[in-house]
Amino acid sequence: MAVLLLAEITNGELSLDATAKAVSASRELGEITVLAVGAECADAASQAAAIENVTKVLCAEDSLYGKRLAEPTSMLIASLAQDYDHIVAPATTDAKNIMPRVAALLDAMVISDVSAVIDHETFERLIYAGNAVQTVKSRDAKKVITFRTSTFDAAGSGGRATVEDIAVSDNPQLSEWVEDKLASSDRPELTSAGIVVSGGRGIGSEENFALVEKLADKLGAAVGASRAAVDSGYAPNDWQVGQTGKVVAPDLYIAIGISGAIQHLAGMKDSKTIVAINKDEEAPIFQVADFGLVADLFQAIPELTDKLD
């Protein structure tokens, strides 16, 4: 059995964490070939070649793939599909955009956000915002899968895969990139951080969110947010944790001024230790918290930040 794995690459840079997690998820499925796609992807390809268990890396470098638009990227992947039984990727927004399109081109039903591999055709995934676990067996000849990165450990390094340049496919000329507004930050990435500090509507304003950020920086943590905090403009969209945002499972998750709606829990309830700080002792977040503090966050957060010296 052979696996083609779409590496997560943004503007030429490999997301090693997401890619290596998809590699470890695919380990039991067969020999792994990584596909690196981008306007520049030679560096990303050689970095991917060093991931343990990767046998080969294919590098498709062309300006056409610079922003990995769904139409040309899915065409390329579909054109390579005949040599593989599984076509997989980490479940990033990029892959969620591309992989269902690939699946439909191959007349297969995509298996999204897989959280466990049972065997080469049987997989577990969460449905209903994480309220149920479904085990599904695919009848398709080719399995197209995205893996929920928060449930897999990253594969190690030390691999020595060969890198091969491949021909690019045509430009379907259906879409073009206009601009990116990507935040750059020195903080760890939300989906790979060991500690995440998240703020909700209770924070009250964009200015007050600085309290959350200060605590996060003290802990070397990533910053997250509830949907209400993002919708209210306190935090940018890429901080959202939950059913429609990112799924995280850090060692420590600190939820501040977040009530604990099921859609938020869907994105964080697999965290190892959960701390909740909320002034409402009835808030549902306390039902999943290992340590709950009923307090006014405007007192508790500065105090906590101070006491971590």
Add this chain to the structure above:
Amino acid sequence: MKILVPVKRVIDYNVKVRVKGDGTGVDLANVKMSMNPFDEVALEEAIRLKEAEQADEVIAVSIGVQKAQETLRTALALGADRGILVVAADDVHNDIEPLAVARILKAIVDEEQPNLVLAGKQAIDNDMNATGQMLAALLGWSQATFASELSVKDEHAVVTREVDGGLQTIRVKLPTIVTVDLRLNEPRYASLPNIIKAKRKPLEERTAADMNIDVDPRLEILSTTEPATRTAGIRVNSVDELVEKLKETGAL
């Protein structure tokens, strides 16, 4: 411009989901069902485009059990001009997979020739996030997923997408499929007069069988179970106690 909006009937997002004890699925008998929240946003955007005179017709389509008719009536009350119901299942527990839904939608698109399909980015029941992308592939159309801003000009749509790193804006050629995220707009409520008026709007009904579309699932569901539950831990009485506990347990 004609806009097609697929709307799915799903468990209401406020209802507590219960997994059936025999492992066959989630209990949907006698629970409140509503329009998928993402589809409400898609429909709202279509109606706004019509109100701005950028579109002349909004067609809502629902695929599922007969009762999805109620979801279409809601869509008509909100402002869709007509509805198409495709009955593809007898039992509400029988979820039609995105690939089959996309094939049914493709047949409808071939007939209706819309310039824009506005769909929700995911359904809150199966959380697949796939139908729009699959339909785009089957039609050979452009796609713009996870939209939080949309404008349509001449032969193009300009769409801002919510992506992992922030926001990305792309320009796609029409006809196109846009899948929407929740921040695109805030959907309206249906007024009573509009609910009454909706009863007279056209609602066509057909079946997947009549359309000759096979809806057999590709993914056989072996079991549906409860996820591991967390139990509530302890309450701490002060920040000092919190810090102490976190250090004690090695979390800090």
